[in-house]
Amino acid sequence: MKQILSHCTDLAAPELGEGVLCIDNGFRIKSDDFSFKNWGRSLSADGNVTAQTLIDLFGHDSICVAGPKDTCVLRPTAIQKLEEWNTALNGGRCEGLAALSTRFLLRMDSPSTFQTNTSSVSALSQDNVRLNSAVVYWWATQFLNEVTDHAATSRGLSPLRLVDDLIQGIAHSVGHTVGIYNGPSGHSLTPFAVTQRGDDFVIHVYDNNHPGERFELFVNSRTNQWRYPRAFRNVDGSFNTWSGGTGTLELTAMSTRKGPFQCSFCNSSLARSAHVITLASRDIRASGFIEVTTESGVLRTSPTDIDNSIDGAIVSIGKGSGGGLVTISLPTTVQNFDVRLVRASQDVPAADVVLGLRRSDGASIQVTGNLAHDVLSNKSRSTALISVTSDETSVRAPKENVARLSLSAGSRISRRVLNAGETLTVKPIS
Numbered sequence: 001m002k003q004i005l006s007h008c009t010d011l012a013a014p015e016l017g018e019g020v021l022c023i024d025n026g027f028r029i030k031s032d033d034f035s036f037k038n039w040g041r042s043l044s045a046d047g048n049v050t051a052q053t054l055i056d057l058f059g060h061d062s063i064c065v066a067g068p069k070d071t072c073v074l075r076p077t078a079i080q081k082l083e084e085w086n087t088a089l090n091g092g093r094c095e096g097l098a099a100l101s102t103r104f105l106l107r108m109d110s111p112s113t114f115q116t117n118t119s120s121v122s123a124l125s126q127d128n129v130r131l132n133s134a135v136v137y138w139w140a141t142q143f144l145n146e147v148t149d150h151a152a153t154s155r156g157l158s159p160l161r162l163v164d165d166l167i168q169g170i171a172h173s174v175g176h177t178v179g180i181y182n183g184p185s186g187h188s189l190t191p192f193a194v195t196q197r198g199d200d201f202v203i204h205v206y207d208n209n210h211p212g213e214r215f216e217l218f219v220n221s222r223t224n225q226w227r228y229p230r231a232f233r234n235v236d237g238s239f240n241t242w243s244g245g246t247g248t249l250e251l252t253a254m255s256t257r258k259g260p261f262q263c264s265f266c267n268s269s270l271a272r273s274a275h276v277i278t279l280a281s282r283d284i285r286a287s288g289f290i291e292v293t294t295e296s297g298v299l300r301t302s303p304t305d306i307d308n309s310i311d312g313a314i315v316s317i318g319k320g321s322g323g324g325l326v327t328i329s330l331p332t333t334v335q336n337f338d339v340r341l342v343r344a345s346q347d348v349p350a351a352d353v354v355l356g357l358r359r360s361d362g363a364s365i366q367v368t369g370n371l372a373h374d375v376l377s378n379k380s381r382s383t384a385l386i387s388v389t390s391d392e393t394s395v396r397a398p399k400e401n402v403a404r405l406s407l408s409a410g411s412r413i414s415r416r417v418l419n420a421g422e423t424l425t426v427k428p429i430s
Helices: 051-058 076-091 094-105 129-143 145-155 159-171
Strands: 020-024 177-182 185-197 200-206 214-220 226-233 239-244 249-252 275-281 288-294 298-301 306-308 314-317 326-330 337-343 351-358 364-372 386-388 393-396 403-409 412-418 423-426
Touching (some): 051 129, 076 275, 076 403, 076 412, 094 177, 129 145, 145 249, 159 185, 159 214, 159 249, 177 226, 185 214, 275 337, 288 326, 288 351, 288 364, 306 314, 337 351, 364 393
Antiparallel strands (some): 177 185, 177 249, 200 214, 214 226, 288 337, 298 306, 337 386, 351 364, 364 403, 386 393, 393 423, 403 412
16 A cells, blocks of 8 residues: 555646546547447458467467468368357457557557558547457457466456556556456456545546546555446446456556467467366357366356366456356366356357367367357256266267367367267377
8 A cells, every 4th residue: 555655646637537646658538549449259250360360479380281371271270269269259359459559559559550641549440451450469369378377467466466566567668458357257448547536546447348438447445456337338328337356357568468479279288287168159148158067176157256166277267248258277187077058047048159178188179059058047957068087078969959069189170060969979089
């Protein structure tokens, strides 16, 4: 507390509301923010994650099979990653908009690079292809080990400590983005000023869900808790308030997003755990939620919470509303487990999802379709969609409809449509 106060002044900042100024980097709404709001997957393929996005992140040799640099035949795991990330994009691209708006302010990028004779970020057009590509690139960095490691360390710090780090970061042009989490949903904001108002330190942010408005994130000096009163707008026009403490607030420095990056899904030697499970939903209004059951615990996600009793299991939440990417990393001690999917209620359709499993032997299994038929509130559950033992992996289509499966290993990929209720067993790859 005293450390933070040492940065603050006794000067008022009327344009930032009541309170006294701690720091302000000069970012101004309606000039330095985008004029359009955050959106999900584009109708045009070029506006989403492309093969070029992956090449820009990881390099041609990691993503494409050996061949000329001016062409690309995607490696099998890259094909699966495109499906997964483009599905996750349905949850929104807030991370990309937050990161790129920060880069513009720090003059790491220029609006004129994307649109001739344009000096203002707010003058940029949403349908600009080059701009879309850049937004998607920066959006994707949130899933990379180099970035997730830094963000996870940040989440381990208290909200008040993060306020202090942010003030110093603004002073030294570190280029932080702010991440906030509520259950299986996350959101990314662009911070530009901090003031003190009573017992609260107020982080002033550009929220790309609401262009043209200054929003406020509060960190209470007494409780060491944060609160964001206008996180998401409800159908009736009211707002949901997100709040939390240590573990649900993060800062990500721009330096962590500097590539080239290691491609963890390209090379099994870079895998960090025995098994990695991913889930992305195609429709955020009818999202799927995951249940992983082991011999010693259960991990469940719901619209409002994450419950994890599996020792050593790590859950990473992508930025997005419900339809973002959920990644579960299991420790090497877990060899046997079941994966089931559920929907929020009987009133929403069976969730159309992309479910992925990267096994310890390097094989990647991806299952797509309307897979989440069970309802969250019902105690009874259908047979597991994926069952894993040390000897084999079984994938079972729901009894209600088909499921589409792809299996990649090395340079090979195979595809299969499983009829309703059909099971396919995959043996370990030696």
